[in-house]
Amino acid sequence: MFDGMQRRVVSLWFPRLASDRALRSRPIEGPFVLTLKQKNANRVYCLNAEAERQGLHAGMPYSDARAFCPDLRSRVADPQEDLRFLHVLRRWATQYCPWVGLEDAEGLVLDVTGSVHLFGGEEALLAEMSGKLQRAGFEVRAGLGDTRGAAWALAHYGAGVAPTGDMLCAIGALPVAALRLEARETVALQRLGLRRVSDLAAAARAPLTRRFGPGVLRRLDQALGAQPEDISPLAEAPHYGVRITLPEPIGLVDDVMAGTRRLLEQLCHKLKAQEVGARILCLTLDRVDHDSQQVELRLARPLHDPGRILPLFERGVSDIDAGFGIERLRLEATRVEDVHATQMNHVSAGRKDQLEDLITRIGTRIGLDNIQRFLPADSHIPERSFTLSSAAYCEPQSGWAPARPRPLLLFAPEPISGSGPHPPQRFRWRRMALTTGRAIGPERICPEWWLEDENWRSGLRDYWRVETQQGRRLWLFHTPQAPGWFVQGEFT
Amino acid sequence: MCGAAAFSFAFGLAARLGGQSLWIRESWETGKINPDGIADFIDPADLLLCHADSQREVLAVAEEALRSGAVTLVVMTLSKPLGLTEGRRLQLAARDGNAVGLALIPEGMGSNAAETRWRCDPVFVSRDSTLLKWELIKNKSGTLGVWYVRWDAASRRFAMVSPAGK
Numbered sequence: 001m002f003d004g005m006q007r008r009v010v011s012l013w014f015p016r017l018a019s020d021r022a023l024r025s026r027p028i029e030g031p032f033v034l035t036l037k038q039k040n041a042n043r044v045y046c047l048n049a050e051a052e053r054q055g056l057h058a059g060m061p062y063s064d065a066r067a068f069c070p071d072l073r074s075r076v077a078d079p080q081e082d083l084r085f086l087h088v089l090r091r092w093a094t095q096y097c098p099w100v101g102l103e104d105a106e107g108l109v110l111d112v113t114g115s116v117h118l119f120g121g122e123e124a125l126l127a128e129m130s131g132k133l134q135r136a137g138f139e140v141r142a143g144l145g146d147t148r149g150a151a152w153a154l155a156h157y158g159a160g161v162a163p164t165g166d167m168l169c170a171i172g173a174l175p176v177a178a179l180r181l182e183a184r185e186t187v188a189l190q191r192l193g194l195r196r197v198s199d200l201a202a203a204a205r206a207p208l209t210r211r212f213g214p215g216v217l218r219r220l221d222q223a224l225g226a227q228p229e230d231i232s233p234l235a236e237a238p239h240y241g242v243r244i245t246l247p248e249p250i251g252l253v254d255d256v257m258a259g260t261r262r263l264l265e266q267l268c269h270k271l272k273a274q275e276v277g278a279r280i281l282c283l284t285l286d287r288v289d290h291d292s293q294q295v296e297l298r299l300a301r302p303l304h305d306p307g308r309i310l311p312l313f314e315r316g317v318s319d320i321d322a323g324f325g326i327e328r329l330r331l332e333a334t335r336v337e338d339v340h341a342t343q344m345n346h347v348s349a350g351r352k353d354q355l356e357d358l359i360t361r362i363g364t365r366i367g368l369d370n371i372q373r374f375l376p377a378d379s380h381i382p383e384r385s386f387t388l389s390s391a392a393y394c395e396p397q398s399g400w401a402p403a404r405p406r407p408l409l410l411f412a413p414e415p416i417s418g419s420g421p422h423p424p425q426r427f428r429w430r431r432m433a434l435t436t437g438r439a440i441g442p443e444r445i446c447p448e449w450w451l452e453d454e455n456w457r458s459g460l461r462d463y464w465r466v467e468t469q470q471g472r473r474l475w476l477f478h479t480p481q482a483p484g485w486f487v488q489g490e491f492t
Numbered sequence: 493m494c495g496a497a498a499f500s501f502a503f504g505l506a507a508r509l510g511g512q513s514l515w516i517r518e519s520w521e522t523g524k525i526n527p528d529g530i531a532d533f534i535d536p537a538d539l540l541l542c543h544a545d546s547q548r549e550v551l552a553v554a555e556e557a558l559r560s561g562a563v564t565l566v567v568m569t570l571s572k573p574l575g576l577t578e579g580r581r582l583q584l585a586a587r588d589g590n591a592v593g594l595a596l597i598p599e600g601m602g603s604n605a606a607e608t609r610w611r612c613d614p615v616f617v618s619r620d621s622t623l624l625k626w627e628l629i630k631n632k633s634g635t636l637g638v639w640y641v642r643w644d645a646a647s648r649r650f651a652m653v654s655p656a657g658k
Contacts, residue, residue, distance in 0.1 A: 141566065312559040353514055354562035361560070362542060362553050370519070370543040374527040374536045386527045388541065396537035406528035408499045437616045467621060471614040473494055489526065492614045 011151035149223030154176035172198035249325020277302025407489030418485035579605025
């Protein structure tokens with residue numbers, strides 16, 4: 001009777017993932033380590049084979065490592081980037097089977113049940129995987145068994161393929177550490193004389209459970225197949241790209257816009273399903289002569305409404321050179337952001353949407369970062385009491401309540417001639433001879449000593465509002481600690 | 493629009509029109525608008541700033557903004573004289589979008605296409621710190637004139653002052 005297919009699992013272990021990845025981009029001959037600040041010291045995080053041969057090991061202080069090995073080369077480790085790279089490898093491994101999960105931070109586990117024959121058998125499958133990875137510069141150890149535990153044990157402490165059936169016979173000779181136990185448990189088992197997996201399997205179960213809890217025997221059962229263990233494949237990140245291939249090349253702007261509309265509807269459907277909105281859209285137009293043109297659209301806020309996005313494409317599409325015709329359109333949302341459903345408000349929504357569309361349209365012309373709005377900042381220094389930030393990436397904020405009159409225009413301080421604590425009666429500013437008519441002040445503003453500011457080196461400032469006989473109303477300041485008079489702003 | 497007090501004219505107009513206003517300038521200009529200073533006129537949250545590379549871009553952005561109808565006032569600072577074509581295009585865009593466009597120009601560089609041209613200067617008097625002199629120096633559809641006005645911060649509007657009262 002056919003009782004289903006025996007499950008087969010491959011475990012891949014990359015013992016030097018971090019250093020291999022670093023060396024792949026910039027190869028180095030000789031001993032090499034990656035360092036990371038751990039436990040308040042710079043320690044060796046990952047090292048290459050050459051460094052290991054010199055007697056170094058992971059976790060040792062970097063200064064010691066350099067003392068042992070003077071010609072050691074090093075770089076700073078980036079564990080996050082390593083993890084990201086492991087996800088890339090996981091995606092690569094889906095060519096062998098669809099069911100690929102991560103094993104810790106430096107391994108992969110593949111459920112290859114039923115896909116082995118496509119690669120010419122189990123030995124050939126492992127050989128192909130290892131060969132490809134080694135050619136790419138990665139040291140890899142692979143194990144294949146009936147269970148995830150057995151495959152892991154073979155990858156870390158043995159090698160090769162365990163024949164279907166009795167897992168105990170395949171991994172029985174391996175040390176107990178091959179069962180994915182904690183270091184403390186491994187040591188305790190060794191002290192009891194249980195050095196190999198077969199020893200552990202032969203021992204009485206009840207005393208072991210009393211001594212170690214259920215963890216040790218669960219790991220053993222998982223490795224031998226008495227207890228199931230699943231592999232959780234990671235979900236593919238949703239891909240926001242759609243395309244359309246045309247039977248006949250097109251060249252008119254209206255036709256391209258009609259094609260874009262169809263693509264947008266499909267794309268926005270996808271975006272809506274995931275509750276995200278596109279921030280940057282990229283429309284690629286492939287021409288008959290194998291040239292391709294791109295239209296990039298940066299939106300002022302994440303959108304998933306085809307009716308609003310489409311008109312914003314008009315300017316970009318009209319600039320396209322269609323040549324002999326366009327035969328393929330491809331639309332991709334290269335950056336998406338979360339958009340949560342909000343209550344509609346028929347009073348104010350229209351105006352706000354219009355403004356955002358305007359920002360997008362202007363942004364396609366002069367760049368989205370060049371459209372800015374004021375945000376209040378917490379400082380009493382006039383030029384630091386506000387910040388300018390890109391209007392597309394911030395919401396307007398209120399809270400503007402200057403306690404004292406401030407000038408409309410601020411500029412870098414312009415020196416004028418004058419002395420003494422009172423504003424000069426006559427002075428020249430921007431080649432104009434001005435006479436002080438009325439001066440209101442002083443208002444003393446102290447520098448913020450906790451911030452380095454080149455302009456406030458001259459110490460505190462006494463600000464005066466000076467109305468000149470000629471009409472100009474200026475904002476002057478005097479620096480008593482380094483005597484001098486300056487014009488910094490203009491009222492009206 | 494020219495003169496030393498052109499900024500307060502522009503912000504007073506923004507306060508009068510309400511809604512969003514857009515200020516377009518070339519990126520090399522050094523003087524900064526101070527939001528604390530304009531808080532007397534409008535809420536700084538209602539102001540958007542655009543920095544364009546050249547006057548050509550300034551005009552293109554202004555036309556786009558005027559036509560969209562999303563803003564009530566578009567202020568652009570110009571450094572070169574405005575041609576007839578550009579001026580007319582801006583006027584048509586402003587009519588389509590029902591918005592007001594205001595160009596701040598250096599003295600004597602007005603466009604022939606402009607409907608009106610104003611010169612706005614502060615005037616010194618001993619009692620009042622907000623007195624301005626508005627001079628209408630070009631008007632396609634009316635007569636020229638001079639007004640003396642004073643900014644009333646409480647009601648956020650300009651109040652006219654009789655010449656004798658100055």
